Amino acid sequence: MARVIGIFSGKGGVGKTTLVANLGAALTHVFHKNVVVFDSNIHASHLGLHFGLYDDLPVTLREVLKQRTPITQAVYIHPPTGLRIIPAPLNFDGLNLTKEKCKSLVGQVKGSYDIVILDCAPGLGSEVLAPMCAVDEAVVISTPDLASLADTLKTIELLKKMKKTVLGIVLNRYKHQKYELTPEEVASTTNYNILSVVPEDSGIPESISKGSPVVMSHPNSASSKVFKKLSARLLNQPYEDASLWGKLLGVFKRKKTSSQLPLQPVVQPQESLKSEVENLDNVRAELVDEIKTELKKEIKERIRKRLREKLNE
Numbered sequence: 001m002a003r004v005i006g007i008f009s010g011k012g013g014v015g016k017t018t019l020v021a022n023l024g025a026a027l028t029h030v031f032h033k034n035v036v037v038f039d040s041n042i043h044a045s046h047l048g049l050h051f052g053l054y055d056d057l058p059v060t061l062r063e064v065l066k067q068r069t070p071i072t073q074a075v076y077i078h079p080p081t082g083l084r085i086i087p088a089p090l091n092f093d094g095l096n097l098t099k100e101k102c103k104s105l106v107g108q109v110k111g112s113y114d115i116v117i118l119d120c121a122p123g124l125g126s127e128v129l130a131p132m133c134a135v136d137e138a139v140v141i142s143t144p145d146l147a148s149l150a151d152t153l154k155t156i157e158l159l160k161k162m163k164k165t166v167l168g169i170v171l172n173r174y175k176h177q178k179y180e181l182t183p184e185e186v187a188s189t190t191n192y193n194i195l196s197v198v199p200e201d202s203g204i205p206e207s208i209s210k211g212s213p214v215v216m217s218h219p220n221s222a223s224s225k226v227f228k229k230l231s232a233r234l235l236n237q238p239y240e241d242a243s244l245w246g247k248l249l250g251v252f253k254r255k256k257t258s259s260q261l262p263l264q265p266v267v268q269p270q271e272s273l274k275s276e277v278e279n280l281d282n283v284r285a286e287l288v289d290e291i292k293t294e295l296k297k298e299i300k301e302r303i304r305k306r307l308r309e310k311l312n313e
């Protein structure tokens, strides 16, 4: 049975779709896995664009949701990688992907794949609860700033309440600037591993404009290597950079101790999520209040720390 992994973020625009497209492409092209990526962000669906698929497709989730066309007819192949894509329409017209529907659609495809990756809506609303119900494992992506971190904490809390396995955090668009939160700060605030730090890379917007994931269009770019390494990590496999310089670095690394621990799920999925699903709306309201209070404390403390650091400089 396939692993079903969701890519979530509290804040919008932090790189979920980019991560889904590149993980899907790398897992298929480099690691030869049978993977399908599913665009569950039906109100702002962009996944197809990362593969050059536009709105002239005969079948998308629109037809699946409106006309009950089988989901298997909405699966497209990306020939350069062999990745399968289930796109949503660019035009949202009264579609609604409920929790039950999302779970059922994922259930209908997962038997044919090793891994199903869901591209999710941002935030904590009903649009994100649907894919949250459908996945077993989750990766949370954040940018290195307080606003994104605050929303990341809320997303993690919600995933934990729903008994999902949170694999860790991907920190995206890192520029090594003093004003940014460091990976260590994000890890210590969230209590989760940083799975990868993706650098700011102009190759990413360029690749999207070409309709090809950066792991294909710029395979040796810094971000591309991070996406491939992360794919290996998700498979608990070692990754060796195929370039000559990468091979040399690999030799040095092997000579040191193998410091990378296998993924340790912090939260184990439960057998039955039925009761959790029923109580979701209440849980969410309670959580938002709880988290708001905690966050205010956390942010105040962080600002104090920053000020102290500034005064000491």
Ligand SMILES: Nc1ncnc2c1ncn2[C@@H]1O[C@H](COP(=O)(O)OP(=O)(O)OP(=O)(O)O)[C@@H](O)[C@H]1O
Pocket (backbone or CB within 6 Å): 009, 011, 012, 013, 014, 015, 016, 017, 018, 019, 041, 044, 046, 120, 121, 122, 172, 173, 174, 198, 199, 200, 201, 202, 204, 205, 208, 223
């Ligand atoms: N590491 C990066 N370097 C440079 N640009 C990036 C990087 N990651 C993402 N971007 C850019 O950020 C923009 C937003 O990325 P993306 O669409 O993947 O975010 P998202 O989280 O899926 O957004 P939404 O919440 O709207 O679904 C894109 O235009 C992409 O080009």
Ligand SMILES: [Mg+2]
Pocket (backbone or CB within 6 Å): 016, 017, 018, 041, 044, 046, 119, 120
């Ligand atoms: Mg997106």
